Amino acid sequence: MTHTDSIVLGAGCFWCIEAVFSEVRGVKDVLPGYTGGLRKNPTYEQVCSGATGHVEVVKVVFDPELIDLVELFTVFFSTHDPTTLNKQGNDVGTHYRSVIFTSSSVQYELANAAVLAATSCGTWKEPIVTSVEPLKEFYRAEHFHHGYYASNSEAAYCRAIITPKLDKFKADFSQLIK
Secondary structure (H helix, E strand, O other), rough: HHHHHHEEEEOHHHHHHHHHHHHOEEEEEEEEEEEEEOOOOOOOHHHHHOOOOOOEEEEEEEEEOOOHHHHHHHHHHHHOOOOOOEEEEEEEEEHHHHEEEEOHHHHHHHHHHHHHHHHHOOOOOOOOEEEEEEOOOOOEOOOOHHHHHHHHHOOOHHHHHHHHHHHHHHHOOOHEEO
């Protein structure tokens, strides 16, 4: 039986994050959802209003025998802009913030080390704003958000935003692709 672990990541629109992490070897599932706020069982519309405090996130379920958190954090920092506060591209609001939600002390330590490594690597000219927070409650997004890119790759948003991000990721990280 395969042991799995999971990490919850916020890096802008969960459709984009899901599309990227769905391509990573060792990733068994990517679940879009919401966390980080106060409202129980929030809806997409409520989260997008900015009134819930929740973030659009993905829960990345992975096989630690095939990929580790350090590699997942490398993908995370390489596929979004961790220097923009509450913004990714044209998506603006606290629900698009860059954040790692951890569920153990080991994850917390590794996440903070990843933020420090991203800060000191010299890739970004501006300071890293990614926060590391304890995971409290993960709420799965509505069904139509699951596999959104896979089902809607020809939609305008997908073609303009997700496809180029995914193509760049596949070119830059071919060793991590399934």
